[in-house]
Amino acid sequence: MTRLLRSTTAGVLLVLALEVAVFSILSPHFLSAANVRDTLLTMSFIGLLALGQSVVILSGGIDLSVGSLLGLSNVVAAWLLSPDFGHAPWPAAPGVAAGILAGTAGGLLNGLLVAGLRIPPFIATLGMLSAARGVAYWLSGGLPIQRLAEPFGRPDLTALPLLPGLALYLPTVAVLVATLLLETTLRRTRTGRHLYALGGSEAAARLSGLPVGRTKLLAYGLSGLLAGVAGTLTLFQYGAGDSRAGVGFELDAVAACVIGGVSLAGGVGNAVGPLVGALITASLQSGLIMVRVEPQLVHIATGVVIVAAVALERWRRRGG
């Protein structure tokens, strides 16, 4: 814990704390239970993608397909669960499992292309970005998939009461659990050390006899798995398949990682940082709407804060 606080994460936590302080002074609604719950929910989907993205970036790669894999898993699960496609609707558990499997399969295919065929990660995952989205459009016919049975679309059924008046939605619980598991894996297991070593220097990792191919496959597979989880969680939350779900989220996920101190060069970062990074952008967007900034300025301000947060952090690490 002490090590964590001394790390890059301390800097982003400070930025988050100050951001919350500023917006709670400017808007009486910013810290209301409903807005806290909803901002955490907005953060959750990007957060899940950012966790997977951080593993891939740590290993020295990049995954541009996470938004499309979210959309693919969302549509695959919705297609199976819906009564509108000429087959009996699947029960909830296998339908959700199939959706998560679709995301994982896409991630593993990325891993095979990168590790097996030595295709640069940018190109392999760019191809998957297009192909996975294409499958989602094709399966859904471009229209929303509706009429899913409960518990889909009933977030109240799966919410976790935290305090009186404040319940956390399932995606928020999922991203918190995933962060804990991933942080532990990165810190405490051999696989975690392999990921850092691979991202630090692939050549050195190979010379040391580390399982480079297997580690890359695991990184991309995990990224696909988390995108699959995010895609199916949108069904629990909103009750409909959407072939456009997750469009552009890959860049939000990269932004969350970078704000959270994950080095795009690989080998540096942790799991908590990207989560806080996702929370910084979600809070910023929520806060700016609350203080009634023009919508175009919200996006400009988000861009400025991404760059400023990273610049501030680099400057901090150099000792101010």
Add this chain to the structure above:
Amino acid sequence: MRHTVWSFAFLAALGVALGGCGRAKSGKPVFAGVPKMLNNPVFELAHRGAQKAAAELGVELLWNAPIEGDALAQVGIVKNFTAQKVDGLFLSVNNAEMLRGAIDDAVTAGIPVVCFDSDAPQSKRLTCYGVDDAAAGARAAELMVEKMGKRGEVAVLHGTQGAPNLELRIRGFTDRMRQIAPEAIVLPPVFCNDNIQKAVDVVKAQITGNPGLTGFYMSGGWPLFATAPGPFAGTAPGKLAVVAFDGLAEELEYVRQGLVHALTAQKCYEWGYESVKLLMEHRNGRRDFPGHTDSGFDVITKENVEAYAARTK
């Protein structure tokens, strides 16, 4: 220590800047509009309509949306306005089912909601003001046959896969073509990703690549937002029967020059204007709202283009 002081200074400056952006409370009712996206000029027309109604009725208007059509981001914005306890919400939904919960939460919190353009019919919204997309597509097919005849080859321009209103327009168009001109060939749609430059390029490519082309149906106005003759440079006016959607000022020039036979224009300005009026009527005690308030659509041809331009100026 120095870095911490500077971090505080940076965020304090941000706070001061944002404090300047926040508007003083006016005491007027606050209505918030959430279109599907910001990067489509039809919603800017709706915004202008809403501003006009807000000025007439003494309403403070808020306006926010995702830049691109993104249901998850739109849910976040609706929830944000609900947390702010605005006095009314009007929105065009990216995905009816995904927005239903956010709409119902707003209504439960005492905020009346009106849909415009794109409806969430299963939600607790008061009503939806908008066009029947399939009917507009079917009417476009009739206008196409009127100009082209019952035989020929028709290309179709699509915006983005997954946009339900465009899918419905194209389905309405192709279904009606099958009924009234079964011998005509309707080509599979080509996509422009709602991008003006790309739309000009794909339309040009379709015209060049299909010398036998006799008609073009555009489910949105994208290529016609470029200065005329845009994608039809080198194409003689009247050679191709073109029917397109919407009636923005840039598109009207194509009708004047005879490059476009007809436009089916939805009432974008009224989306905003009527929505604010409906919310105000609710505030003043009206409760008998029909489920759907049909806006109808205008058909613009060379004969009535000037009258239409004067009316929507």
